[in-house]
Amino acid sequence: MRIAVPNKGRLHDPTLSLLERAGLHLDNGADRKLYAGTVDPDVTVLFARAADIPEYVWDGAAAVGVTGYDQVRESGHDLTELVDLEFGRCRLVLAAPEDGDIQVPGDVSGKTVATEFPTIARDYFAQEGIDAEVVEVTGATELTPHVDMADAIIDITSTGTTLAVNRLAIVDEVLSSSARLFAHPDHAEDEKVQQLVMALRSVLSAEGKRYLMMNAPRERLDEVREVIPGLGGPTVMDIAGDDQVAVHVVVDEREVYEVVNELKNVGASGILVTEIERLVE
Numbered sequence: 706m707r708i709a710v711p712n713k714g715r716l717h718d719p720t721l722s723l724l725e726r727a728g729l730h731l732d733n734g735a736d737r738k739l740y741a742g743t744v745d746p747d748v749t750v751l752f753a754r755a756a757d758i759p760e761y762v763w764d765g766a767a768a769v770g771v772t773g774y775d776q777v778r779e780s781g782h783d784l785t786e787l788v789d790l791e792f793g794r795c796r797l798v799l800a801a802p803e804d805g806d807i808q809v810p811g812d813v814s815g816k817t818v819a820t821e822f823p824t825i826a827r828d829y830f831a832q833e834g835i836d837a838e839v840v841e842v843t844g845a846t847e848l849t850p851h852v853d854m855a856d857a858i859i860d861i862t863s864t865g866t867t868l869a870v871n872r873l874a875i876v877d878e879v880l881s882s883s884a885r886l887f888a889h890p891d892h893a894e895d896e897k898v899q900q901l902v903m904a905l906r907s908v909l910s911a912e913g914k915r916y917l918m919m920n921a922p923r924e925r926l927d928e929v930r931e932v933i934p935g936l937g938g939p940t941v942m943d944i945a946g947d948d949q950v951a952v953h954v955v956v957d958e959r960e961v962y963e964v965v966n967e968l969k970n971v972g973a974s975g976i977l978v979t980e981i982e983r984l985v986e
């Protein structure tokens with residue numbers, strides 16, 4: 706199985722980090738090559754531009770690919786979305802110069818809109834019944850309204866800094882995106898693809914979770930159970946020749962502070978809090 710992965714840009718590092726955490730270690734020097742092997746002899750990683758990945762998957766050059774939902778929509782290919790990887794979150798927005806005469810989407814009728822996403826832009830205008838002319842650019846879109854290349858833009862925003870620096874205001878949200886794992890519809894159910902899906906989900910499930918280990922007096926076990934909001938209840942183990950038991954449990958990271966205090970109050974001791982790499986449910 707080949708996995709297409711962004712070769713550079715914003716999605717490159719988080720994708721490689723996720724594959725590593727999922728246990729799919731890449732060969733050394735992977736990021737300077739077009740291909741990389743992994744610990745699984747049947748799995749190869751193929752590096753490509755984020756915008757080209759939908760095409761690679763659609764053509765069968767790779768069974769699956771990681772890229773932004775925006776890129777898949779722009780490609781027009783009907784790929785199967787398998788996992789939302791929760792990074793690369795951004796929005797495609799219609800934006801126009803602050804204090805200009807474009808205040809609502811309808812105001813761009815009869816005007817020009819620059820974008821790196823012409824397919825998405827045309828679909829959006831058709832759906833909204835807006836008659837605007839789309840001007841295709843390949844970068845620095847935010848500049849175009851200031852050099853009279855376009856009246857408005859459709860571009861990516863996340864923190865809003867680039868729009869603000871270029872004195873552009875959001876007129877409408879066109880699409881909300883994040884990095885996701887996509888498959889060719891014919892490969893979505895393949896065994897290797899499903900193994901990858903499970904491994905990636907296990908990493909995402911573990912994020913924001915902590916593993917708690919402690920000793921507790923056997924006679925206060927009921928009180929311990931009550932304060933633990935655990936995933937499927939705690940694991941309780943006897944400590945030979947002792948009136949203490951060992952208790953292990955997975956807890957939401959946001960609850961750890963309060964839970965540890967409550968556990969102390971019901972007699973728990975030697976409380977250890979650790980991170981979890983993966984959680985297969």
Ligand SMILES: Nc1ncnc2c1ncn2[C@@H]1O[C@H](COP(=O)(O)OP(=O)(O)OP(=O)(O)O)[C@@H](O)[C@H]1O
Binds near residue numbers: 754795
């Ligand atoms: N500011 C951002 N915040 C979050 N995600 C973003 C942001 N900008 C882009 N993305 C996501 O990352 C994807 C790739 O964008 P990126 O900027 O890394 O590549 P690119 O500039 O299109 O690539 P290239 O340099 O190869 O032309 C986008 O399609 C989008 O899904």
Ligand SMILES: O=P(O)(O)OC[C@H]1O[C@H](OP(=O)(O)OP(=O)(O)O)[C@H](O)[C@@H]1O
Binds near residue numbers: 715845847860864868
């Ligand atoms: O809302 P913000 O946080 O400012 O992010 C938005 C900017 O991020 C992306 O550009 P990027 O930095 O990837 O540069 P690029 O144009 O080289 O792709 C996008 O094209 C916007 O310009």
Ligand SMILES: [Mg+2]
Binds near residue numbers: 714
């Ligand atoms: Mg970019």
